[in-house]
Amino acid sequence: MNVLASIPPPLGSVLILVLGTLVILLLTGRLSNSPTILATIGVLSLLGAALPAMGGDALTRVSVLGVVAAGLVGMLLVPSAELHNSTQRPEVAALILLGSTGAIVLATAGELLSAALGLETLSLSAAVLVALGRGARPLEAAFRYFVLAAISFAALVYGLGLLLLATGSFAWPRPGVVDPTYSYIWTIGVLLIGLGFAYKLAVFPLLWGPLDAYTAGAPGLAGFVMAASKIAAVVALARLAAGAAVPMAPILIGIGLVSIIWGTFGALAQREVRRMLAYSTVANAGLMALALGCGPEGRAAAIFFVVIYVLTILLAFAAMAGRGTGPLPFGEVRGEGLSATRALGLTLALLSLAGIPPTPGFWAKLAILDASWSALGFWPTLVAVIGGVAGVLYYLRPLPDLLALTRAHVSSAPAPAVWFAGAAVVVLGLAPGFAYAVARLAIGG
């Protein structure tokens, strides 16, 4: 009993997820024909993984619950996931649990070596999940994602080596602990580690692999990849920026602003929903990077933003799941035959992503703008505001068709993932203050 009590909360979550993975892998033969039982085991593992985190600090709770939410939506969509080979659902479920494990390790690791291994576990699981989608594009997209992830991981490992040389340990950087003689080596090391983490956030210029993965994979799995990667990357970057604000803050602000501009123009140019969502994620990643460079208030805003963004994007991808891996052109949304539930879910997600009040997306963007205004002043905040306003233009384009679908009576299978993500978005919209308070606690504010 004492041994169990001595296990740190994040490690407890990891052990439960590994146990769930092992059970699924051992029963692969039986579970390939029983998708409901498979999803139940996966969901129970994820819910079980959330329990130990309740005993941890606020950062652990936010990280684990965010990743678990992403895993739950992904797991609920496993039975209907558009796979190249439908008998591979147990492997997909196992990879979702392993990917969740990697994301939790990346966000909560006590030292950087474990965080790097968590990042690579997440990357590898994500690449395979994308590759298993139906059609020819997923494999190509997954390969590109994998190669670019390997390159950014190489930069991270090089940075780890430099940090070890400068400080003699793999501990997270802290201000004032480095010998001034080695400050340049330490700075280069920190920046390279930040580069490795930033790949998971998909900011400019580290976006080509993630963009392909988000648009080519099965929607439910692509949603999981996007959500788990983003929450883990934001928490990891927040921890890095907290200990190494001097080299990280200006870089984060710079790439944040470029990403907002690049992602906004990219999203405006798109003619279909999935690509628009993928490009807009770059603009949103830019907002998060901008906030991460704005001191403690900014880091709290970034964590608040990522929690809301992750749940919203999960809702959008859950609503689009089950209709194939192909594009969803703006003009053909009505003809897709989405059920009223899915159309309503996608509508709510798009309204929140556009930042329309009183959806939680509004509060998330407001928190980022407030932090940016306080820390950086007029011009950077203006760029963020313009990015937000342009977001209304592209996010709301499919809305008339979606609203028409909500009134149509198209029958479809139950969509528990849409209900779960939709409920989470509504709850956050009703209690944004609570979520923001938790985010502040998570960064120690």
Added chain:
Amino acid sequence: MAATDVFVAIVFYLVAATMILAGASMVLARNMVRSALWLVLTLAGVAVMYVLLSADFLAVAQILVYVGAIMILMLFAIMLTPNQVDLPSAAPQAQRISAALTALAVFGISVFVMLSHRWNVRAVPLDAPSSERLGVLLMSTYVLPFEIASLLLTAGMIGAIVIAREE
């Protein structure tokens, strides 16, 4: 200078020169099989460097894992991929420039670190097997990263099986 030091210095410079030549030849070769074989030579040179640094376990691991397993795998992959043995005559200009800039940045950082760091040099070379100490570290200080690495390998194994498996 002792005779051993002279021998070590000669071996170091000889192997270092060979590694540089083999690395450059790997990048410049137009045939991927030749590139792979030049890489074998470079990686074998790294193993010799580990021996010179008294890192016996790493040297053996380098030979077994990189020179052995990974290079064999790479050669198999090249030979089993149709019409991909010869590289295109010229990569796009932008790709060449970005590759050169990246290589230059890594080289610059490495040289800077090499020159600016106060390296601890042992008076006498370490004359004891390093595998035991490595094993103790992996089972104590670094046990958590060691175990997480097993999850990484599991994800890789599942990926390899499901992608390669016939329907």
